[in-house]
Structures are given as structure tokens and as C-alpha cells.
Amino acid sequence: MKEIAELWRYREVLLNLVHRNLRVRYKNSILGFFWSLLNPLMQIGVWYFVFKIIMENPERNYTAFLITGFLPWLFFSQTVLDSTACVTQEMALVKKAYFPRTILPLAALMSNIVHLALAFVVLVGLFAIWRVDVNLHYLLVIPATLLIVTFAYGLSAMLAAWSVFYADVKFIVGNLLSLWFFLTPILYPLGNFLGKQVTGKDWLTQIISDWLPWIKQVYLLDPVAICVLGYRSGLLQGGGNPIVVTSGPARSPAVAEAMQAQLRAQYPIGLYILGSAAIAIAFAVVGHIIFLRKSHLFAERA
Amino acid sequence: MSRIEVRDLWKRYRRPHQRVNTLKEALVAFFRGQTGYEEFWALRSISFTVEPGEVVGVVGPNGSGKSTLLAILARVLVPTRGTVRVEGRVCPMLELGTGFHPDLTGRENVYLNASLLGLNRRETRDRYGAIVEFAELAEFMDAPVKTYSSGMVVRLGFSVAVHLDPDVLLIDEVLGVGDEHFQHKSFERMMEFKQQGKTILVVSHELNAIGRFCERAIWLDHGHMMMDSTSDQVVQKYHSAVEEVERAAAQVRAPHAHPV
Secondary structure, eight states, X not given: OHHHHXXXXXXXXXXXXXXXXXXXXTTTOSSTTHHHHHHHHHHHHHHIIIIIIISOOOOTTHHHHHHXXXXXXXXXXXXXXXXXXXXXXXXXXXXXXOOOTTHHHHHHHHHHHHHHHHHHHHHHHHHHHHTOOOOGGGGGHHHHHHHHHHHHHHHHHHHHHHHXXXXXXXXXXXXXXXXXXXXXXXXXXXXXXXTOOOOOSSHHHHHHHHHHHHXXXXXXXXXXXXXXXXHHHHHHSTTOOSOOOOOBTTBOHHHHHHHHHHHHHHSOHHHHHHHHHHHHHHHHHHHHHHHHHHHTTGGGOO | OOSEEEEEXXXXXXXXXXXXXXXXXXXXXXHTTOOOEEEEEEEEEEEEEEOTTOEEEEEOOTTSSHHHHHHHHXXXXXXXXXXXXEXXXXXXXXXXXXTOOTTSBHHHHHHHXXXXXXXOHHHHHHHHHHHHHHHTOGGGTTSBGGGSOHHHHHHHHHHHHHTSOOSXXXXXXXXXXXXXXXXXXXXXXXXXXXXXXXXXXXXXXOHHHHHHHOSXXXXXXXXXXXXXXXXXXXXXXXXXXXXXXXXXXXXXXHHHHSOO
8 A cells, every 4th residue: 555655656757757668769760659550560461471371371351360469469578578678777767766666667568558559549440441340349358458467567577676686587588478479379260279189209299299288278378368369359259259260271161160169168268267367466466576575676786 | 853863774785706697697606505695784883863954974985885875865775774764855966967868858857857856747847947047958958868968967967956945965976066167056056955954964075075064974984983073073083094094004105115
């Protein structure tokens, strides 16, 4: 309670830092804020070319599929990356005056929330072009965003604290994020992964096939994955179950439908949503505590 | 009630034997059993109180704990033991001009800096004109700070700090900033604060300035409080102690300096 009052007292510092982060990100660039919109669009263009044109992904509106997955991912990965620098870059401020140090990861988080909100402008524009019906299921985006924001705060608070003491954190995070990207259903539908069975003789395939049921469990408990699924369900599926198996050259519609029904029974999505929410909250609490316990040593770290 | 109350204050820094910057170094150190830290007490059992309106100088050689003491009073560092209480709005004048972002304009930096020192937007707006005028930077306020000279940056930092309307000023070696003209001006400003009855704690190596500006002084050496008395007495004692050390050093050196 005392902490919240203290944060409120220093809210202007937080707002000024957010404002500064936004001003500085695109300094010296002519297009400025447009890069927040152009970057994801260009990235999505490349994936569209590779996965739709070359690899012939059967998804009907693959662009919509990509963008609904990529926006929350972009927010998450950028926040986590920024967090590893958010204290070390502000050492001059930390040594100069007292302010609640929690402001530093919060400022990184809030700057990226603003970028996410801007990216929604692109989404709305595209939806207008495709003439998609607006419906109440769109509101699912709100709890999904809350979930990923909570998780991102916890993770970035602990990474921010550790990166003051260990420069490695930054590099580890960079590598883990590129792995994490592929372990989130952004480029491919979730059903394709959940329905996967691996058989093979070489040792690596053996290990993976032994562990696959567990990997699938962890995969579905990841708040980032659940958030992506929430976006898809709300924006593209009218609130439907996000476990979807698409038919295509490899699967007839009947086979796909049977597989989808079986997967939905096997993986009750409601339970995974609750589980991932619990994980996100646990991360937020633990990350916050770790940050607070380390923060009084920041100023001594030259 | 006193403005500043320091009771049995201890501050310990922990320095790893070898500076550990990466996980690998930490692991290597761990397996070699070098988990130990080198402990270094920057302040040992410091106690004093400062009444409203008192102007106190802090003297002592490098590494005596003066800056640590001020940083603890400013809440930048936390005490290892003991309690510290400071009443009213504190203006920490440590590391002036740091924390300015080079890509933001002078104006934006003033608002950021002022909020950090506890002013809200409206209060900053009210003082903005005075801040710019005092720093004499009116025509540069919309240019990014990276185009400023180092003197201009420090002037702006100083100007923001003195316009806070603080109850307590903590000044760390910043009276000598800027050119002759600005130094004169900032000293005038400090005299004004003194006349207004502000509580001031000032760290400086310029003993003359301490003697003239402060009524009372504290002498620190290796974290110990050596003396707390009128500034004249403290400056005199400190001066003679320094001279004595120098004389002793000269005697040790002498045979080598003049080989017969």
C-alpha cells in the first residue's frame, strides 16, 4: 500500500520517462512513429511470402492470422528485451536522486503498451479493408492483453534486476526469445502442433518423442501462447475454441474435423487459460519482489 | 524538531575480491571458493543532528565517506545500520547535469529533471522562466542537450536544482561549477538560501569556502567522525592534521631526495 502511494507521488517521473522513451526510439528518423506500424507490416510481408506463397499454408486469411499472433508477440519480446537495459541505461538517474526504482521497468512496459496500441491502428485499417464484421467477441483482446502485460511485467522486473549484476542476462534473453518465438503459435496453427506425433530412430527424435506430451503441456501453459490464442479467438473466430485443425492437401476435411474434436477433448482450453493466468500472476509477484530486494544495491553498482 | 537526524549510521560496501561481471566469472569464482567479499566500511557509527537553518560543512580527505553520507541523506544509498531522518523537501545536488538525455531538448530535460527532484508539472511550469533565466540559456532551450557545452549542461542542472524551493540542500562539490561569472552567481544564490533559513549540508575540499560559508563543520576520516564543532575550529584542526601528515611524509622521503 505504501509502495503504491509512493509510486503515485512519483507518477510524473514515470510519465516523463515513458514520453522520453517514445521520443528517443525513432530519433533522427524521418518516418518516426510510422516505423511502429511499418516494422510489423514488413515482417508479416516476408512471412506471408515464405509460408503462404512458397510453402502453401492452407490458412484462408493468412495475413490476418499472422498479424493477430505477431502483435502480442512483438509487445512481449520488445518489453523483455528493453527490460535488460532499463536500469543500466538509467544509472545516471539512479545515482542522482531517490525515486521508486520500480518506475524503471514500468516505464519500459508502458512505452511498449503505447507501441502496441499504435500497432492496433494497422490492425483496424486492415480489418476495414477486409470488411470484417465488428462484434463483441473483439473484447476478448482485453483480458488477453492483461494476461501478457502481467506476465511481461514479472519477467522484465526480474531480468532488469539481474542484468544490473550480470551482463550475460542480456545475451541469454536474446537467444531464448528467438527460441520462444517458434514455441508460440504465431506462424502455424496450434492444432498442427498438438496433433503432432513423432516417430524416428535417431537419438534426437527419440528424446523429443519421449518428452513431447510434456512439451505440449508446457506449451499450452505459456501466457504468451494463451494470449495469442485469445487474440485469434476474439478477432478471427468469433470467440470460438482456438484449437483448430485446418484441412489441406495432407488432410481431408473429415479427418481434420475428427482430429480437432479429439484435441479439444484432450486439451480443455479453459483449464490452460486458468493455469497460464496463475503463472502470469506468480511471475508478476515473484519478479516484483526480486526487483525490490535487489533495487537498493543498484546505486552502488558503478 | 531537528531537520536532519543521523543516529549510529554505518555503511558497508561489499566489493568482490575480483570484480564479477558475468555469470561465467561468478561460476568460476564460486567453484574456486572465492565467494567472499571484501568488506569496506565507508561510514562507522556516525551520529549528529542538524537544526533548521543550520549550515554545516563536511570536510575530510578523499575516501573519507563524505559523498556516501550525502548520498544516504538523499536516499540514493541505504544505510547498512542505524537510522537517518530528514524532514521536508530535500534538494540533492549530487552529480549535477547527469541524467540529462542528450537527444532531448533543454526544455524537455528540465521537466524530466524537475520531476525527478519532486516537482510536478505545474510547479515546473511556474518556475520554468526563472530556471532558464538563471542558467542564461534562453536561446538554447529548444536545442537537444547533446549540442550543449559541458558548462552549459552543468549550469542547467544547477539552475533546476536551486529552483526547487527546498527545505534541505545537500551540496556535493558543486559550488565551483561554470565560469567565474556563474560561480559568483551560484555562491550568491547559496547565500540567499542561507539568509532564508534553509538547512544546508555542503561537502567541499575548499576549506576557505567552508570556513566562510558555514558556522559548523564535521570532519570525517576513513568513515570515522573526527570532530563536530564550529567551522573555524574544525578547519584549523583539519588543516594542521593534514600538514602534520605531509611533514611526516616529507621526512620519510627526504633521505632519498637528497642523497649525500
